[in-house]
Amino acid sequence: MTTATGTYSPRPGAAPLPRMIAAQAALETRMLLRNGEQLLLTVVIPTLLLVLFSSVDIVDTGSGRSVDFLAPGVLALAVMSTAFTGQAIATGFERRYGVLKRLAASPLPRWGLMTAKTASVLVTEVLQVILLTAIAFALGWSPHGNPFAVLLLLVVGTAAFSGLGLLMAGTLKAEATLAAANLVFLLLLVGGGVIVPLDRFGGAEHALALLPVSALSDGLRDVLQHGSGMPWADLGILAVWAAVALGAAGRFFRWE
Amino acid sequence: MRSEPVVQVRDLVKRYGTKTAVDGLDLVARPGVTAVLGPNGAGKTTTIETCEGYRRPDSGSVRVLGLDPVRQSAELRPRVGVMLQSGGVYSGARADEMLRHVAKLHAHPLDVDALIERLGLGGCGRTSYRRLSGGQQQRLALAMAVVGRPELVFLDEPTAGLDPQARRATWDLVRDLRADGVSAILTTHYMEEAEQLADDVAIVDAGRVIAQGSPEELCKGGAENTLRFTGRPGLDVGSLLKALPADSTAAELTPGSYRVMGKVNPQLLATVTSWCAQHGVMPDRISVERHTLEDVFLELTGKELRS
Numbered sequence: 001m002t003t004a005t006g007t008y009s010p011r012p013g014a015a016p017l018p019r020m021i022a023a024q025a026a027l028e029t030r031m032l033l034r035n036g037e038q039l040l041l042t043v044v045i046p047t048l049l050l051v052l053f054s055s056v057d058i059v060d061t062g063s064g065r066s067v068d069f070l071a072p073g074v075l076a077l078a079v080m081s082t083a084f085t086g087q088a089i090a091t092g093f094e095r096r097y098g099v100l101k102r103l104a105a106s107p108l109p110r111w112g113l114m115t116a117k118t119a120s121v122l123v124t125e126v127l128q129v130i131l132l133t134a135i136a137f138a139l140g141w142s143p144h145g146n147p148f149a150v151l152l153l154l155v156v157g158t159a160a161f162s163g164l165g166l167l168m169a170g171t172l173k174a175e176a177t178l179a180a181a182n183l184v185f186l187l188l189l190v191g192g193g194v195i196v197p198l199d200r201f202g203g204a205e206h207a208l209a210l211l212p213v214s215a216l217s218d219g220l221r222d223v224l225q226h227g228s229g230m231p232w233a234d235l236g237i238l239a240v241w242a243a244v245a246l247g248a249a250g251r252f253f254r255w256e
Numbered sequence: 257m258r259s260e261p262v263v264q265v266r267d268l269v270k271r272y273g274t275k276t277a278v279d280g281l282d283l284v285a286r287p288g289v290t291a292v293l294g295p296n297g298a299g300k301t302t303t304i305e306t307c308e309g310y311r312r313p314d315s316g317s318v319r320v321l322g323l324d325p326v327r328q329s330a331e332l333r334p335r336v337g338v339m340l341q342s343g344g345v346y347s348g349a350r351a352d353e354m355l356r357h358v359a360k361l362h363a364h365p366l367d368v369d370a371l372i373e374r375l376g377l378g379g380c381g382r383t384s385y386r387r388l389s390g391g392q393q394q395r396l397a398l399a400m401a402v403v404g405r406p407e408l409v410f411l412d413e414p415t416a417g418l419d420p421q422a423r424r425a426t427w428d429l430v431r432d433l434r435a436d437g438v439s440a441i442l443t444t445h446y447m448e449e450a451e452q453l454a455d456d457v458a459i460v461d462a463g464r465v466i467a468q469g470s471p472e473e474l475c476k477g478g479a480e481n482t483l484r485f486t487g488r489p490g491l492d493v494g495s496l497l498k499a500l501p502a503d504s505t506a507a508e509l510t511p512g513s514y515r516v517m518g519k520v521n522p523q524l525l526a527t528v529t530s531w532c533a534q535h536g537v538m539p540d541r542i543s544v545e546r547h548t549l550e551d552v553f554l555e556l557t558g559k560e561l562r563s
Contacts, residue, residue, distance in 0.1 A: 006432070006435060006436030006437070007366070007370075007432070007436060008366070008402065008405065008432060008433045008436040008437075008438055009405070009436045009437055009438075010335075010405055010406060010407040010436075010437060010438055011363075011364040011405040012334045012335040012336075012362070012363075012364075012404060012405055012406050012407055013334055013362060013363030013364055014333070014334040014361065014362065014363060015360060015361050015362055015363050016363075019360065020360070020361050023357060023360040023361065024357075024361075027346070027349070027353075027357050030353075031346050031348050031349065034348050035348055093347065094346065097343045097344070097345070097346075097347060098340055098342065098343030098344045099343070099344060099345060099346055101310065101340065101343075101344065102338065102340055102343070102344030102345070102400070104309075104310070105308055105309070105310075105333060105336070105338040106333065106358060106361050106404075107333050107334040107361050107362060107404070108361050109330060256310075
């Protein structure tokens with residue numbers, strides 16, 4: 001139009017992509033860390049479980065010290081709580097309250113938003129791992145194995161849980177996501193080899209071993225407790241979950 | 257350059273299941289402020305959201321700043337500001353935090369502090385979005401639409417539910433945006449808002465644009481106008497009617513209060529006052545009522561209640 005240079009004169013333009021993604025990831029992380037219910041899931045519950053079951057002999061965790069059994073399971077639980085439960089609930093409500101819709105009209109591309117969400121999940125997980133590892137060490141944990149294998153398991157596990165969380169958040173109503181994500185969290189906590197060894201479940205053991213949290217906790221335990229090499233079977237199970245869940249989320253996710 | 261439309265909608269059709277929300281709608285919006293008026297369910301929001309790239313047309317075409325909102329979304333999004341009818345903010349975010357965030361997604365954003373001050377959002381402090389008042393939430397959504405210095409803003413019912421002060425503040429901002437060369441497409445239920453702000457008004461009903469023009473043009477069109485005066489009760493209305501042009505009506509609405517309807521022009525006014533002089537009537541209060549946009553709107557869209 002005119003060459004006016006008033007306060008509001010148009011001067012449109014997207015910020016550079018890395019800056020947009022970094023800003024989005026920082027905001028998502030702040031929202032997560034500010035949310036009390038989320039902190040309960042991601043910090044309080046895993047910490048309590050680790051401390052409680054390591055100090056009190058409630059569940060028979062097999063030979064060896066219980067913290068060596070529990071720490072890998074609780075790390076798997078931490079990944080599930082953030083990448084699956086927390087992300088599903090937060091994203092479900094963002095969808096419900098039009099946050100995703102509004103951001104879709106901003107210069108940030110959709111894949112940029114998803115990248116930022118992933119970065120925020122990873123940042124939260126790093127904080128969780130630091131906290132839980134410190135507590136486990138204080139409880140006398142002595143981990144073994146290859147840190148690279150641990151990292152790879154955590155990353156592929158995160159991908160699998162993120163896919164499942166986003167699939168749920170992008171297809172169900174926010175309230176249904178809230179209920180289902182919590183229920184699944186509880187069921188997998190009990191039946192996914194996190195604190196209760198899978199061989200306690202008798203005939204269901206082999207089916208339960210295919211669950212993503214079982215594969216992650218079992219894989220982490222193989223490495224950290226028993227010092228074995230890369231647990232390919234568990235990694236494979238997680239990779240299949242990741243591929244299927246992310247594929248389905250990409251296909252079925254609805255933004256409003 | 258000036259006449260290049262900012263929005264061009266041609267024969268837009270959008271259905272949801274068996275319901276046709278938009279039914280062959282044509283709309284050309286020039287630079288400036290265009291108000292889209294219509295009853296509930298007329299297809300206003302669907303049209304706006306198609307322009308914003310949220311919905312794909314079932315048929316017809318939509319161009320915004322010359323671009324296809326779906327296929328050229330990446331190019332278009334930085335140039336357009338969007339205010340949704342509701343929501344759009346993290347429930348745990350503070351107003352300034354969210355606005356600063358949206359600013360960071362743009363290359364040359366407005367001064368966030370000045371915008372917060374201007375829209376009276378400074379008092380929100382550390383309150384999270386879900387605890388803000390409806391008016392504060394609306395103003396934040398407006399701020400988010402303009403902070404990126406867009407060429408065009410879409411405002412979906414920007415003042416719905418606002419108190420008069422907040423409504424004035426919103427109107428003032430829209431006027432300043434316009435003065436600085438930002439175009440706006442706004443939907444509204446408030447006729448006064450359209451009269452105050454819009455260069456151009458499009459009236460939408462049943463998924464089509466049924467009238468478009470400047471508020472003055474729309475008010476001039478076709479419809480009758482009204483002249484009122486007061487005098488002593490019981491004047492001979494029949495005699496007055498004889499003096500008036502054939503298509504006029506005259507009535508004593510309440511004792512001493514008279515209404516003449518017809519083509520109100522200087523001749524009609526002169527006829528009425530000379531009739532009064534002949535009959536020794538002093539018309540205490542005499543007024544000519546311009547046809548309002550609301551009259552036009554109701555005439556065009558009918559007076560029944562809509563769902």
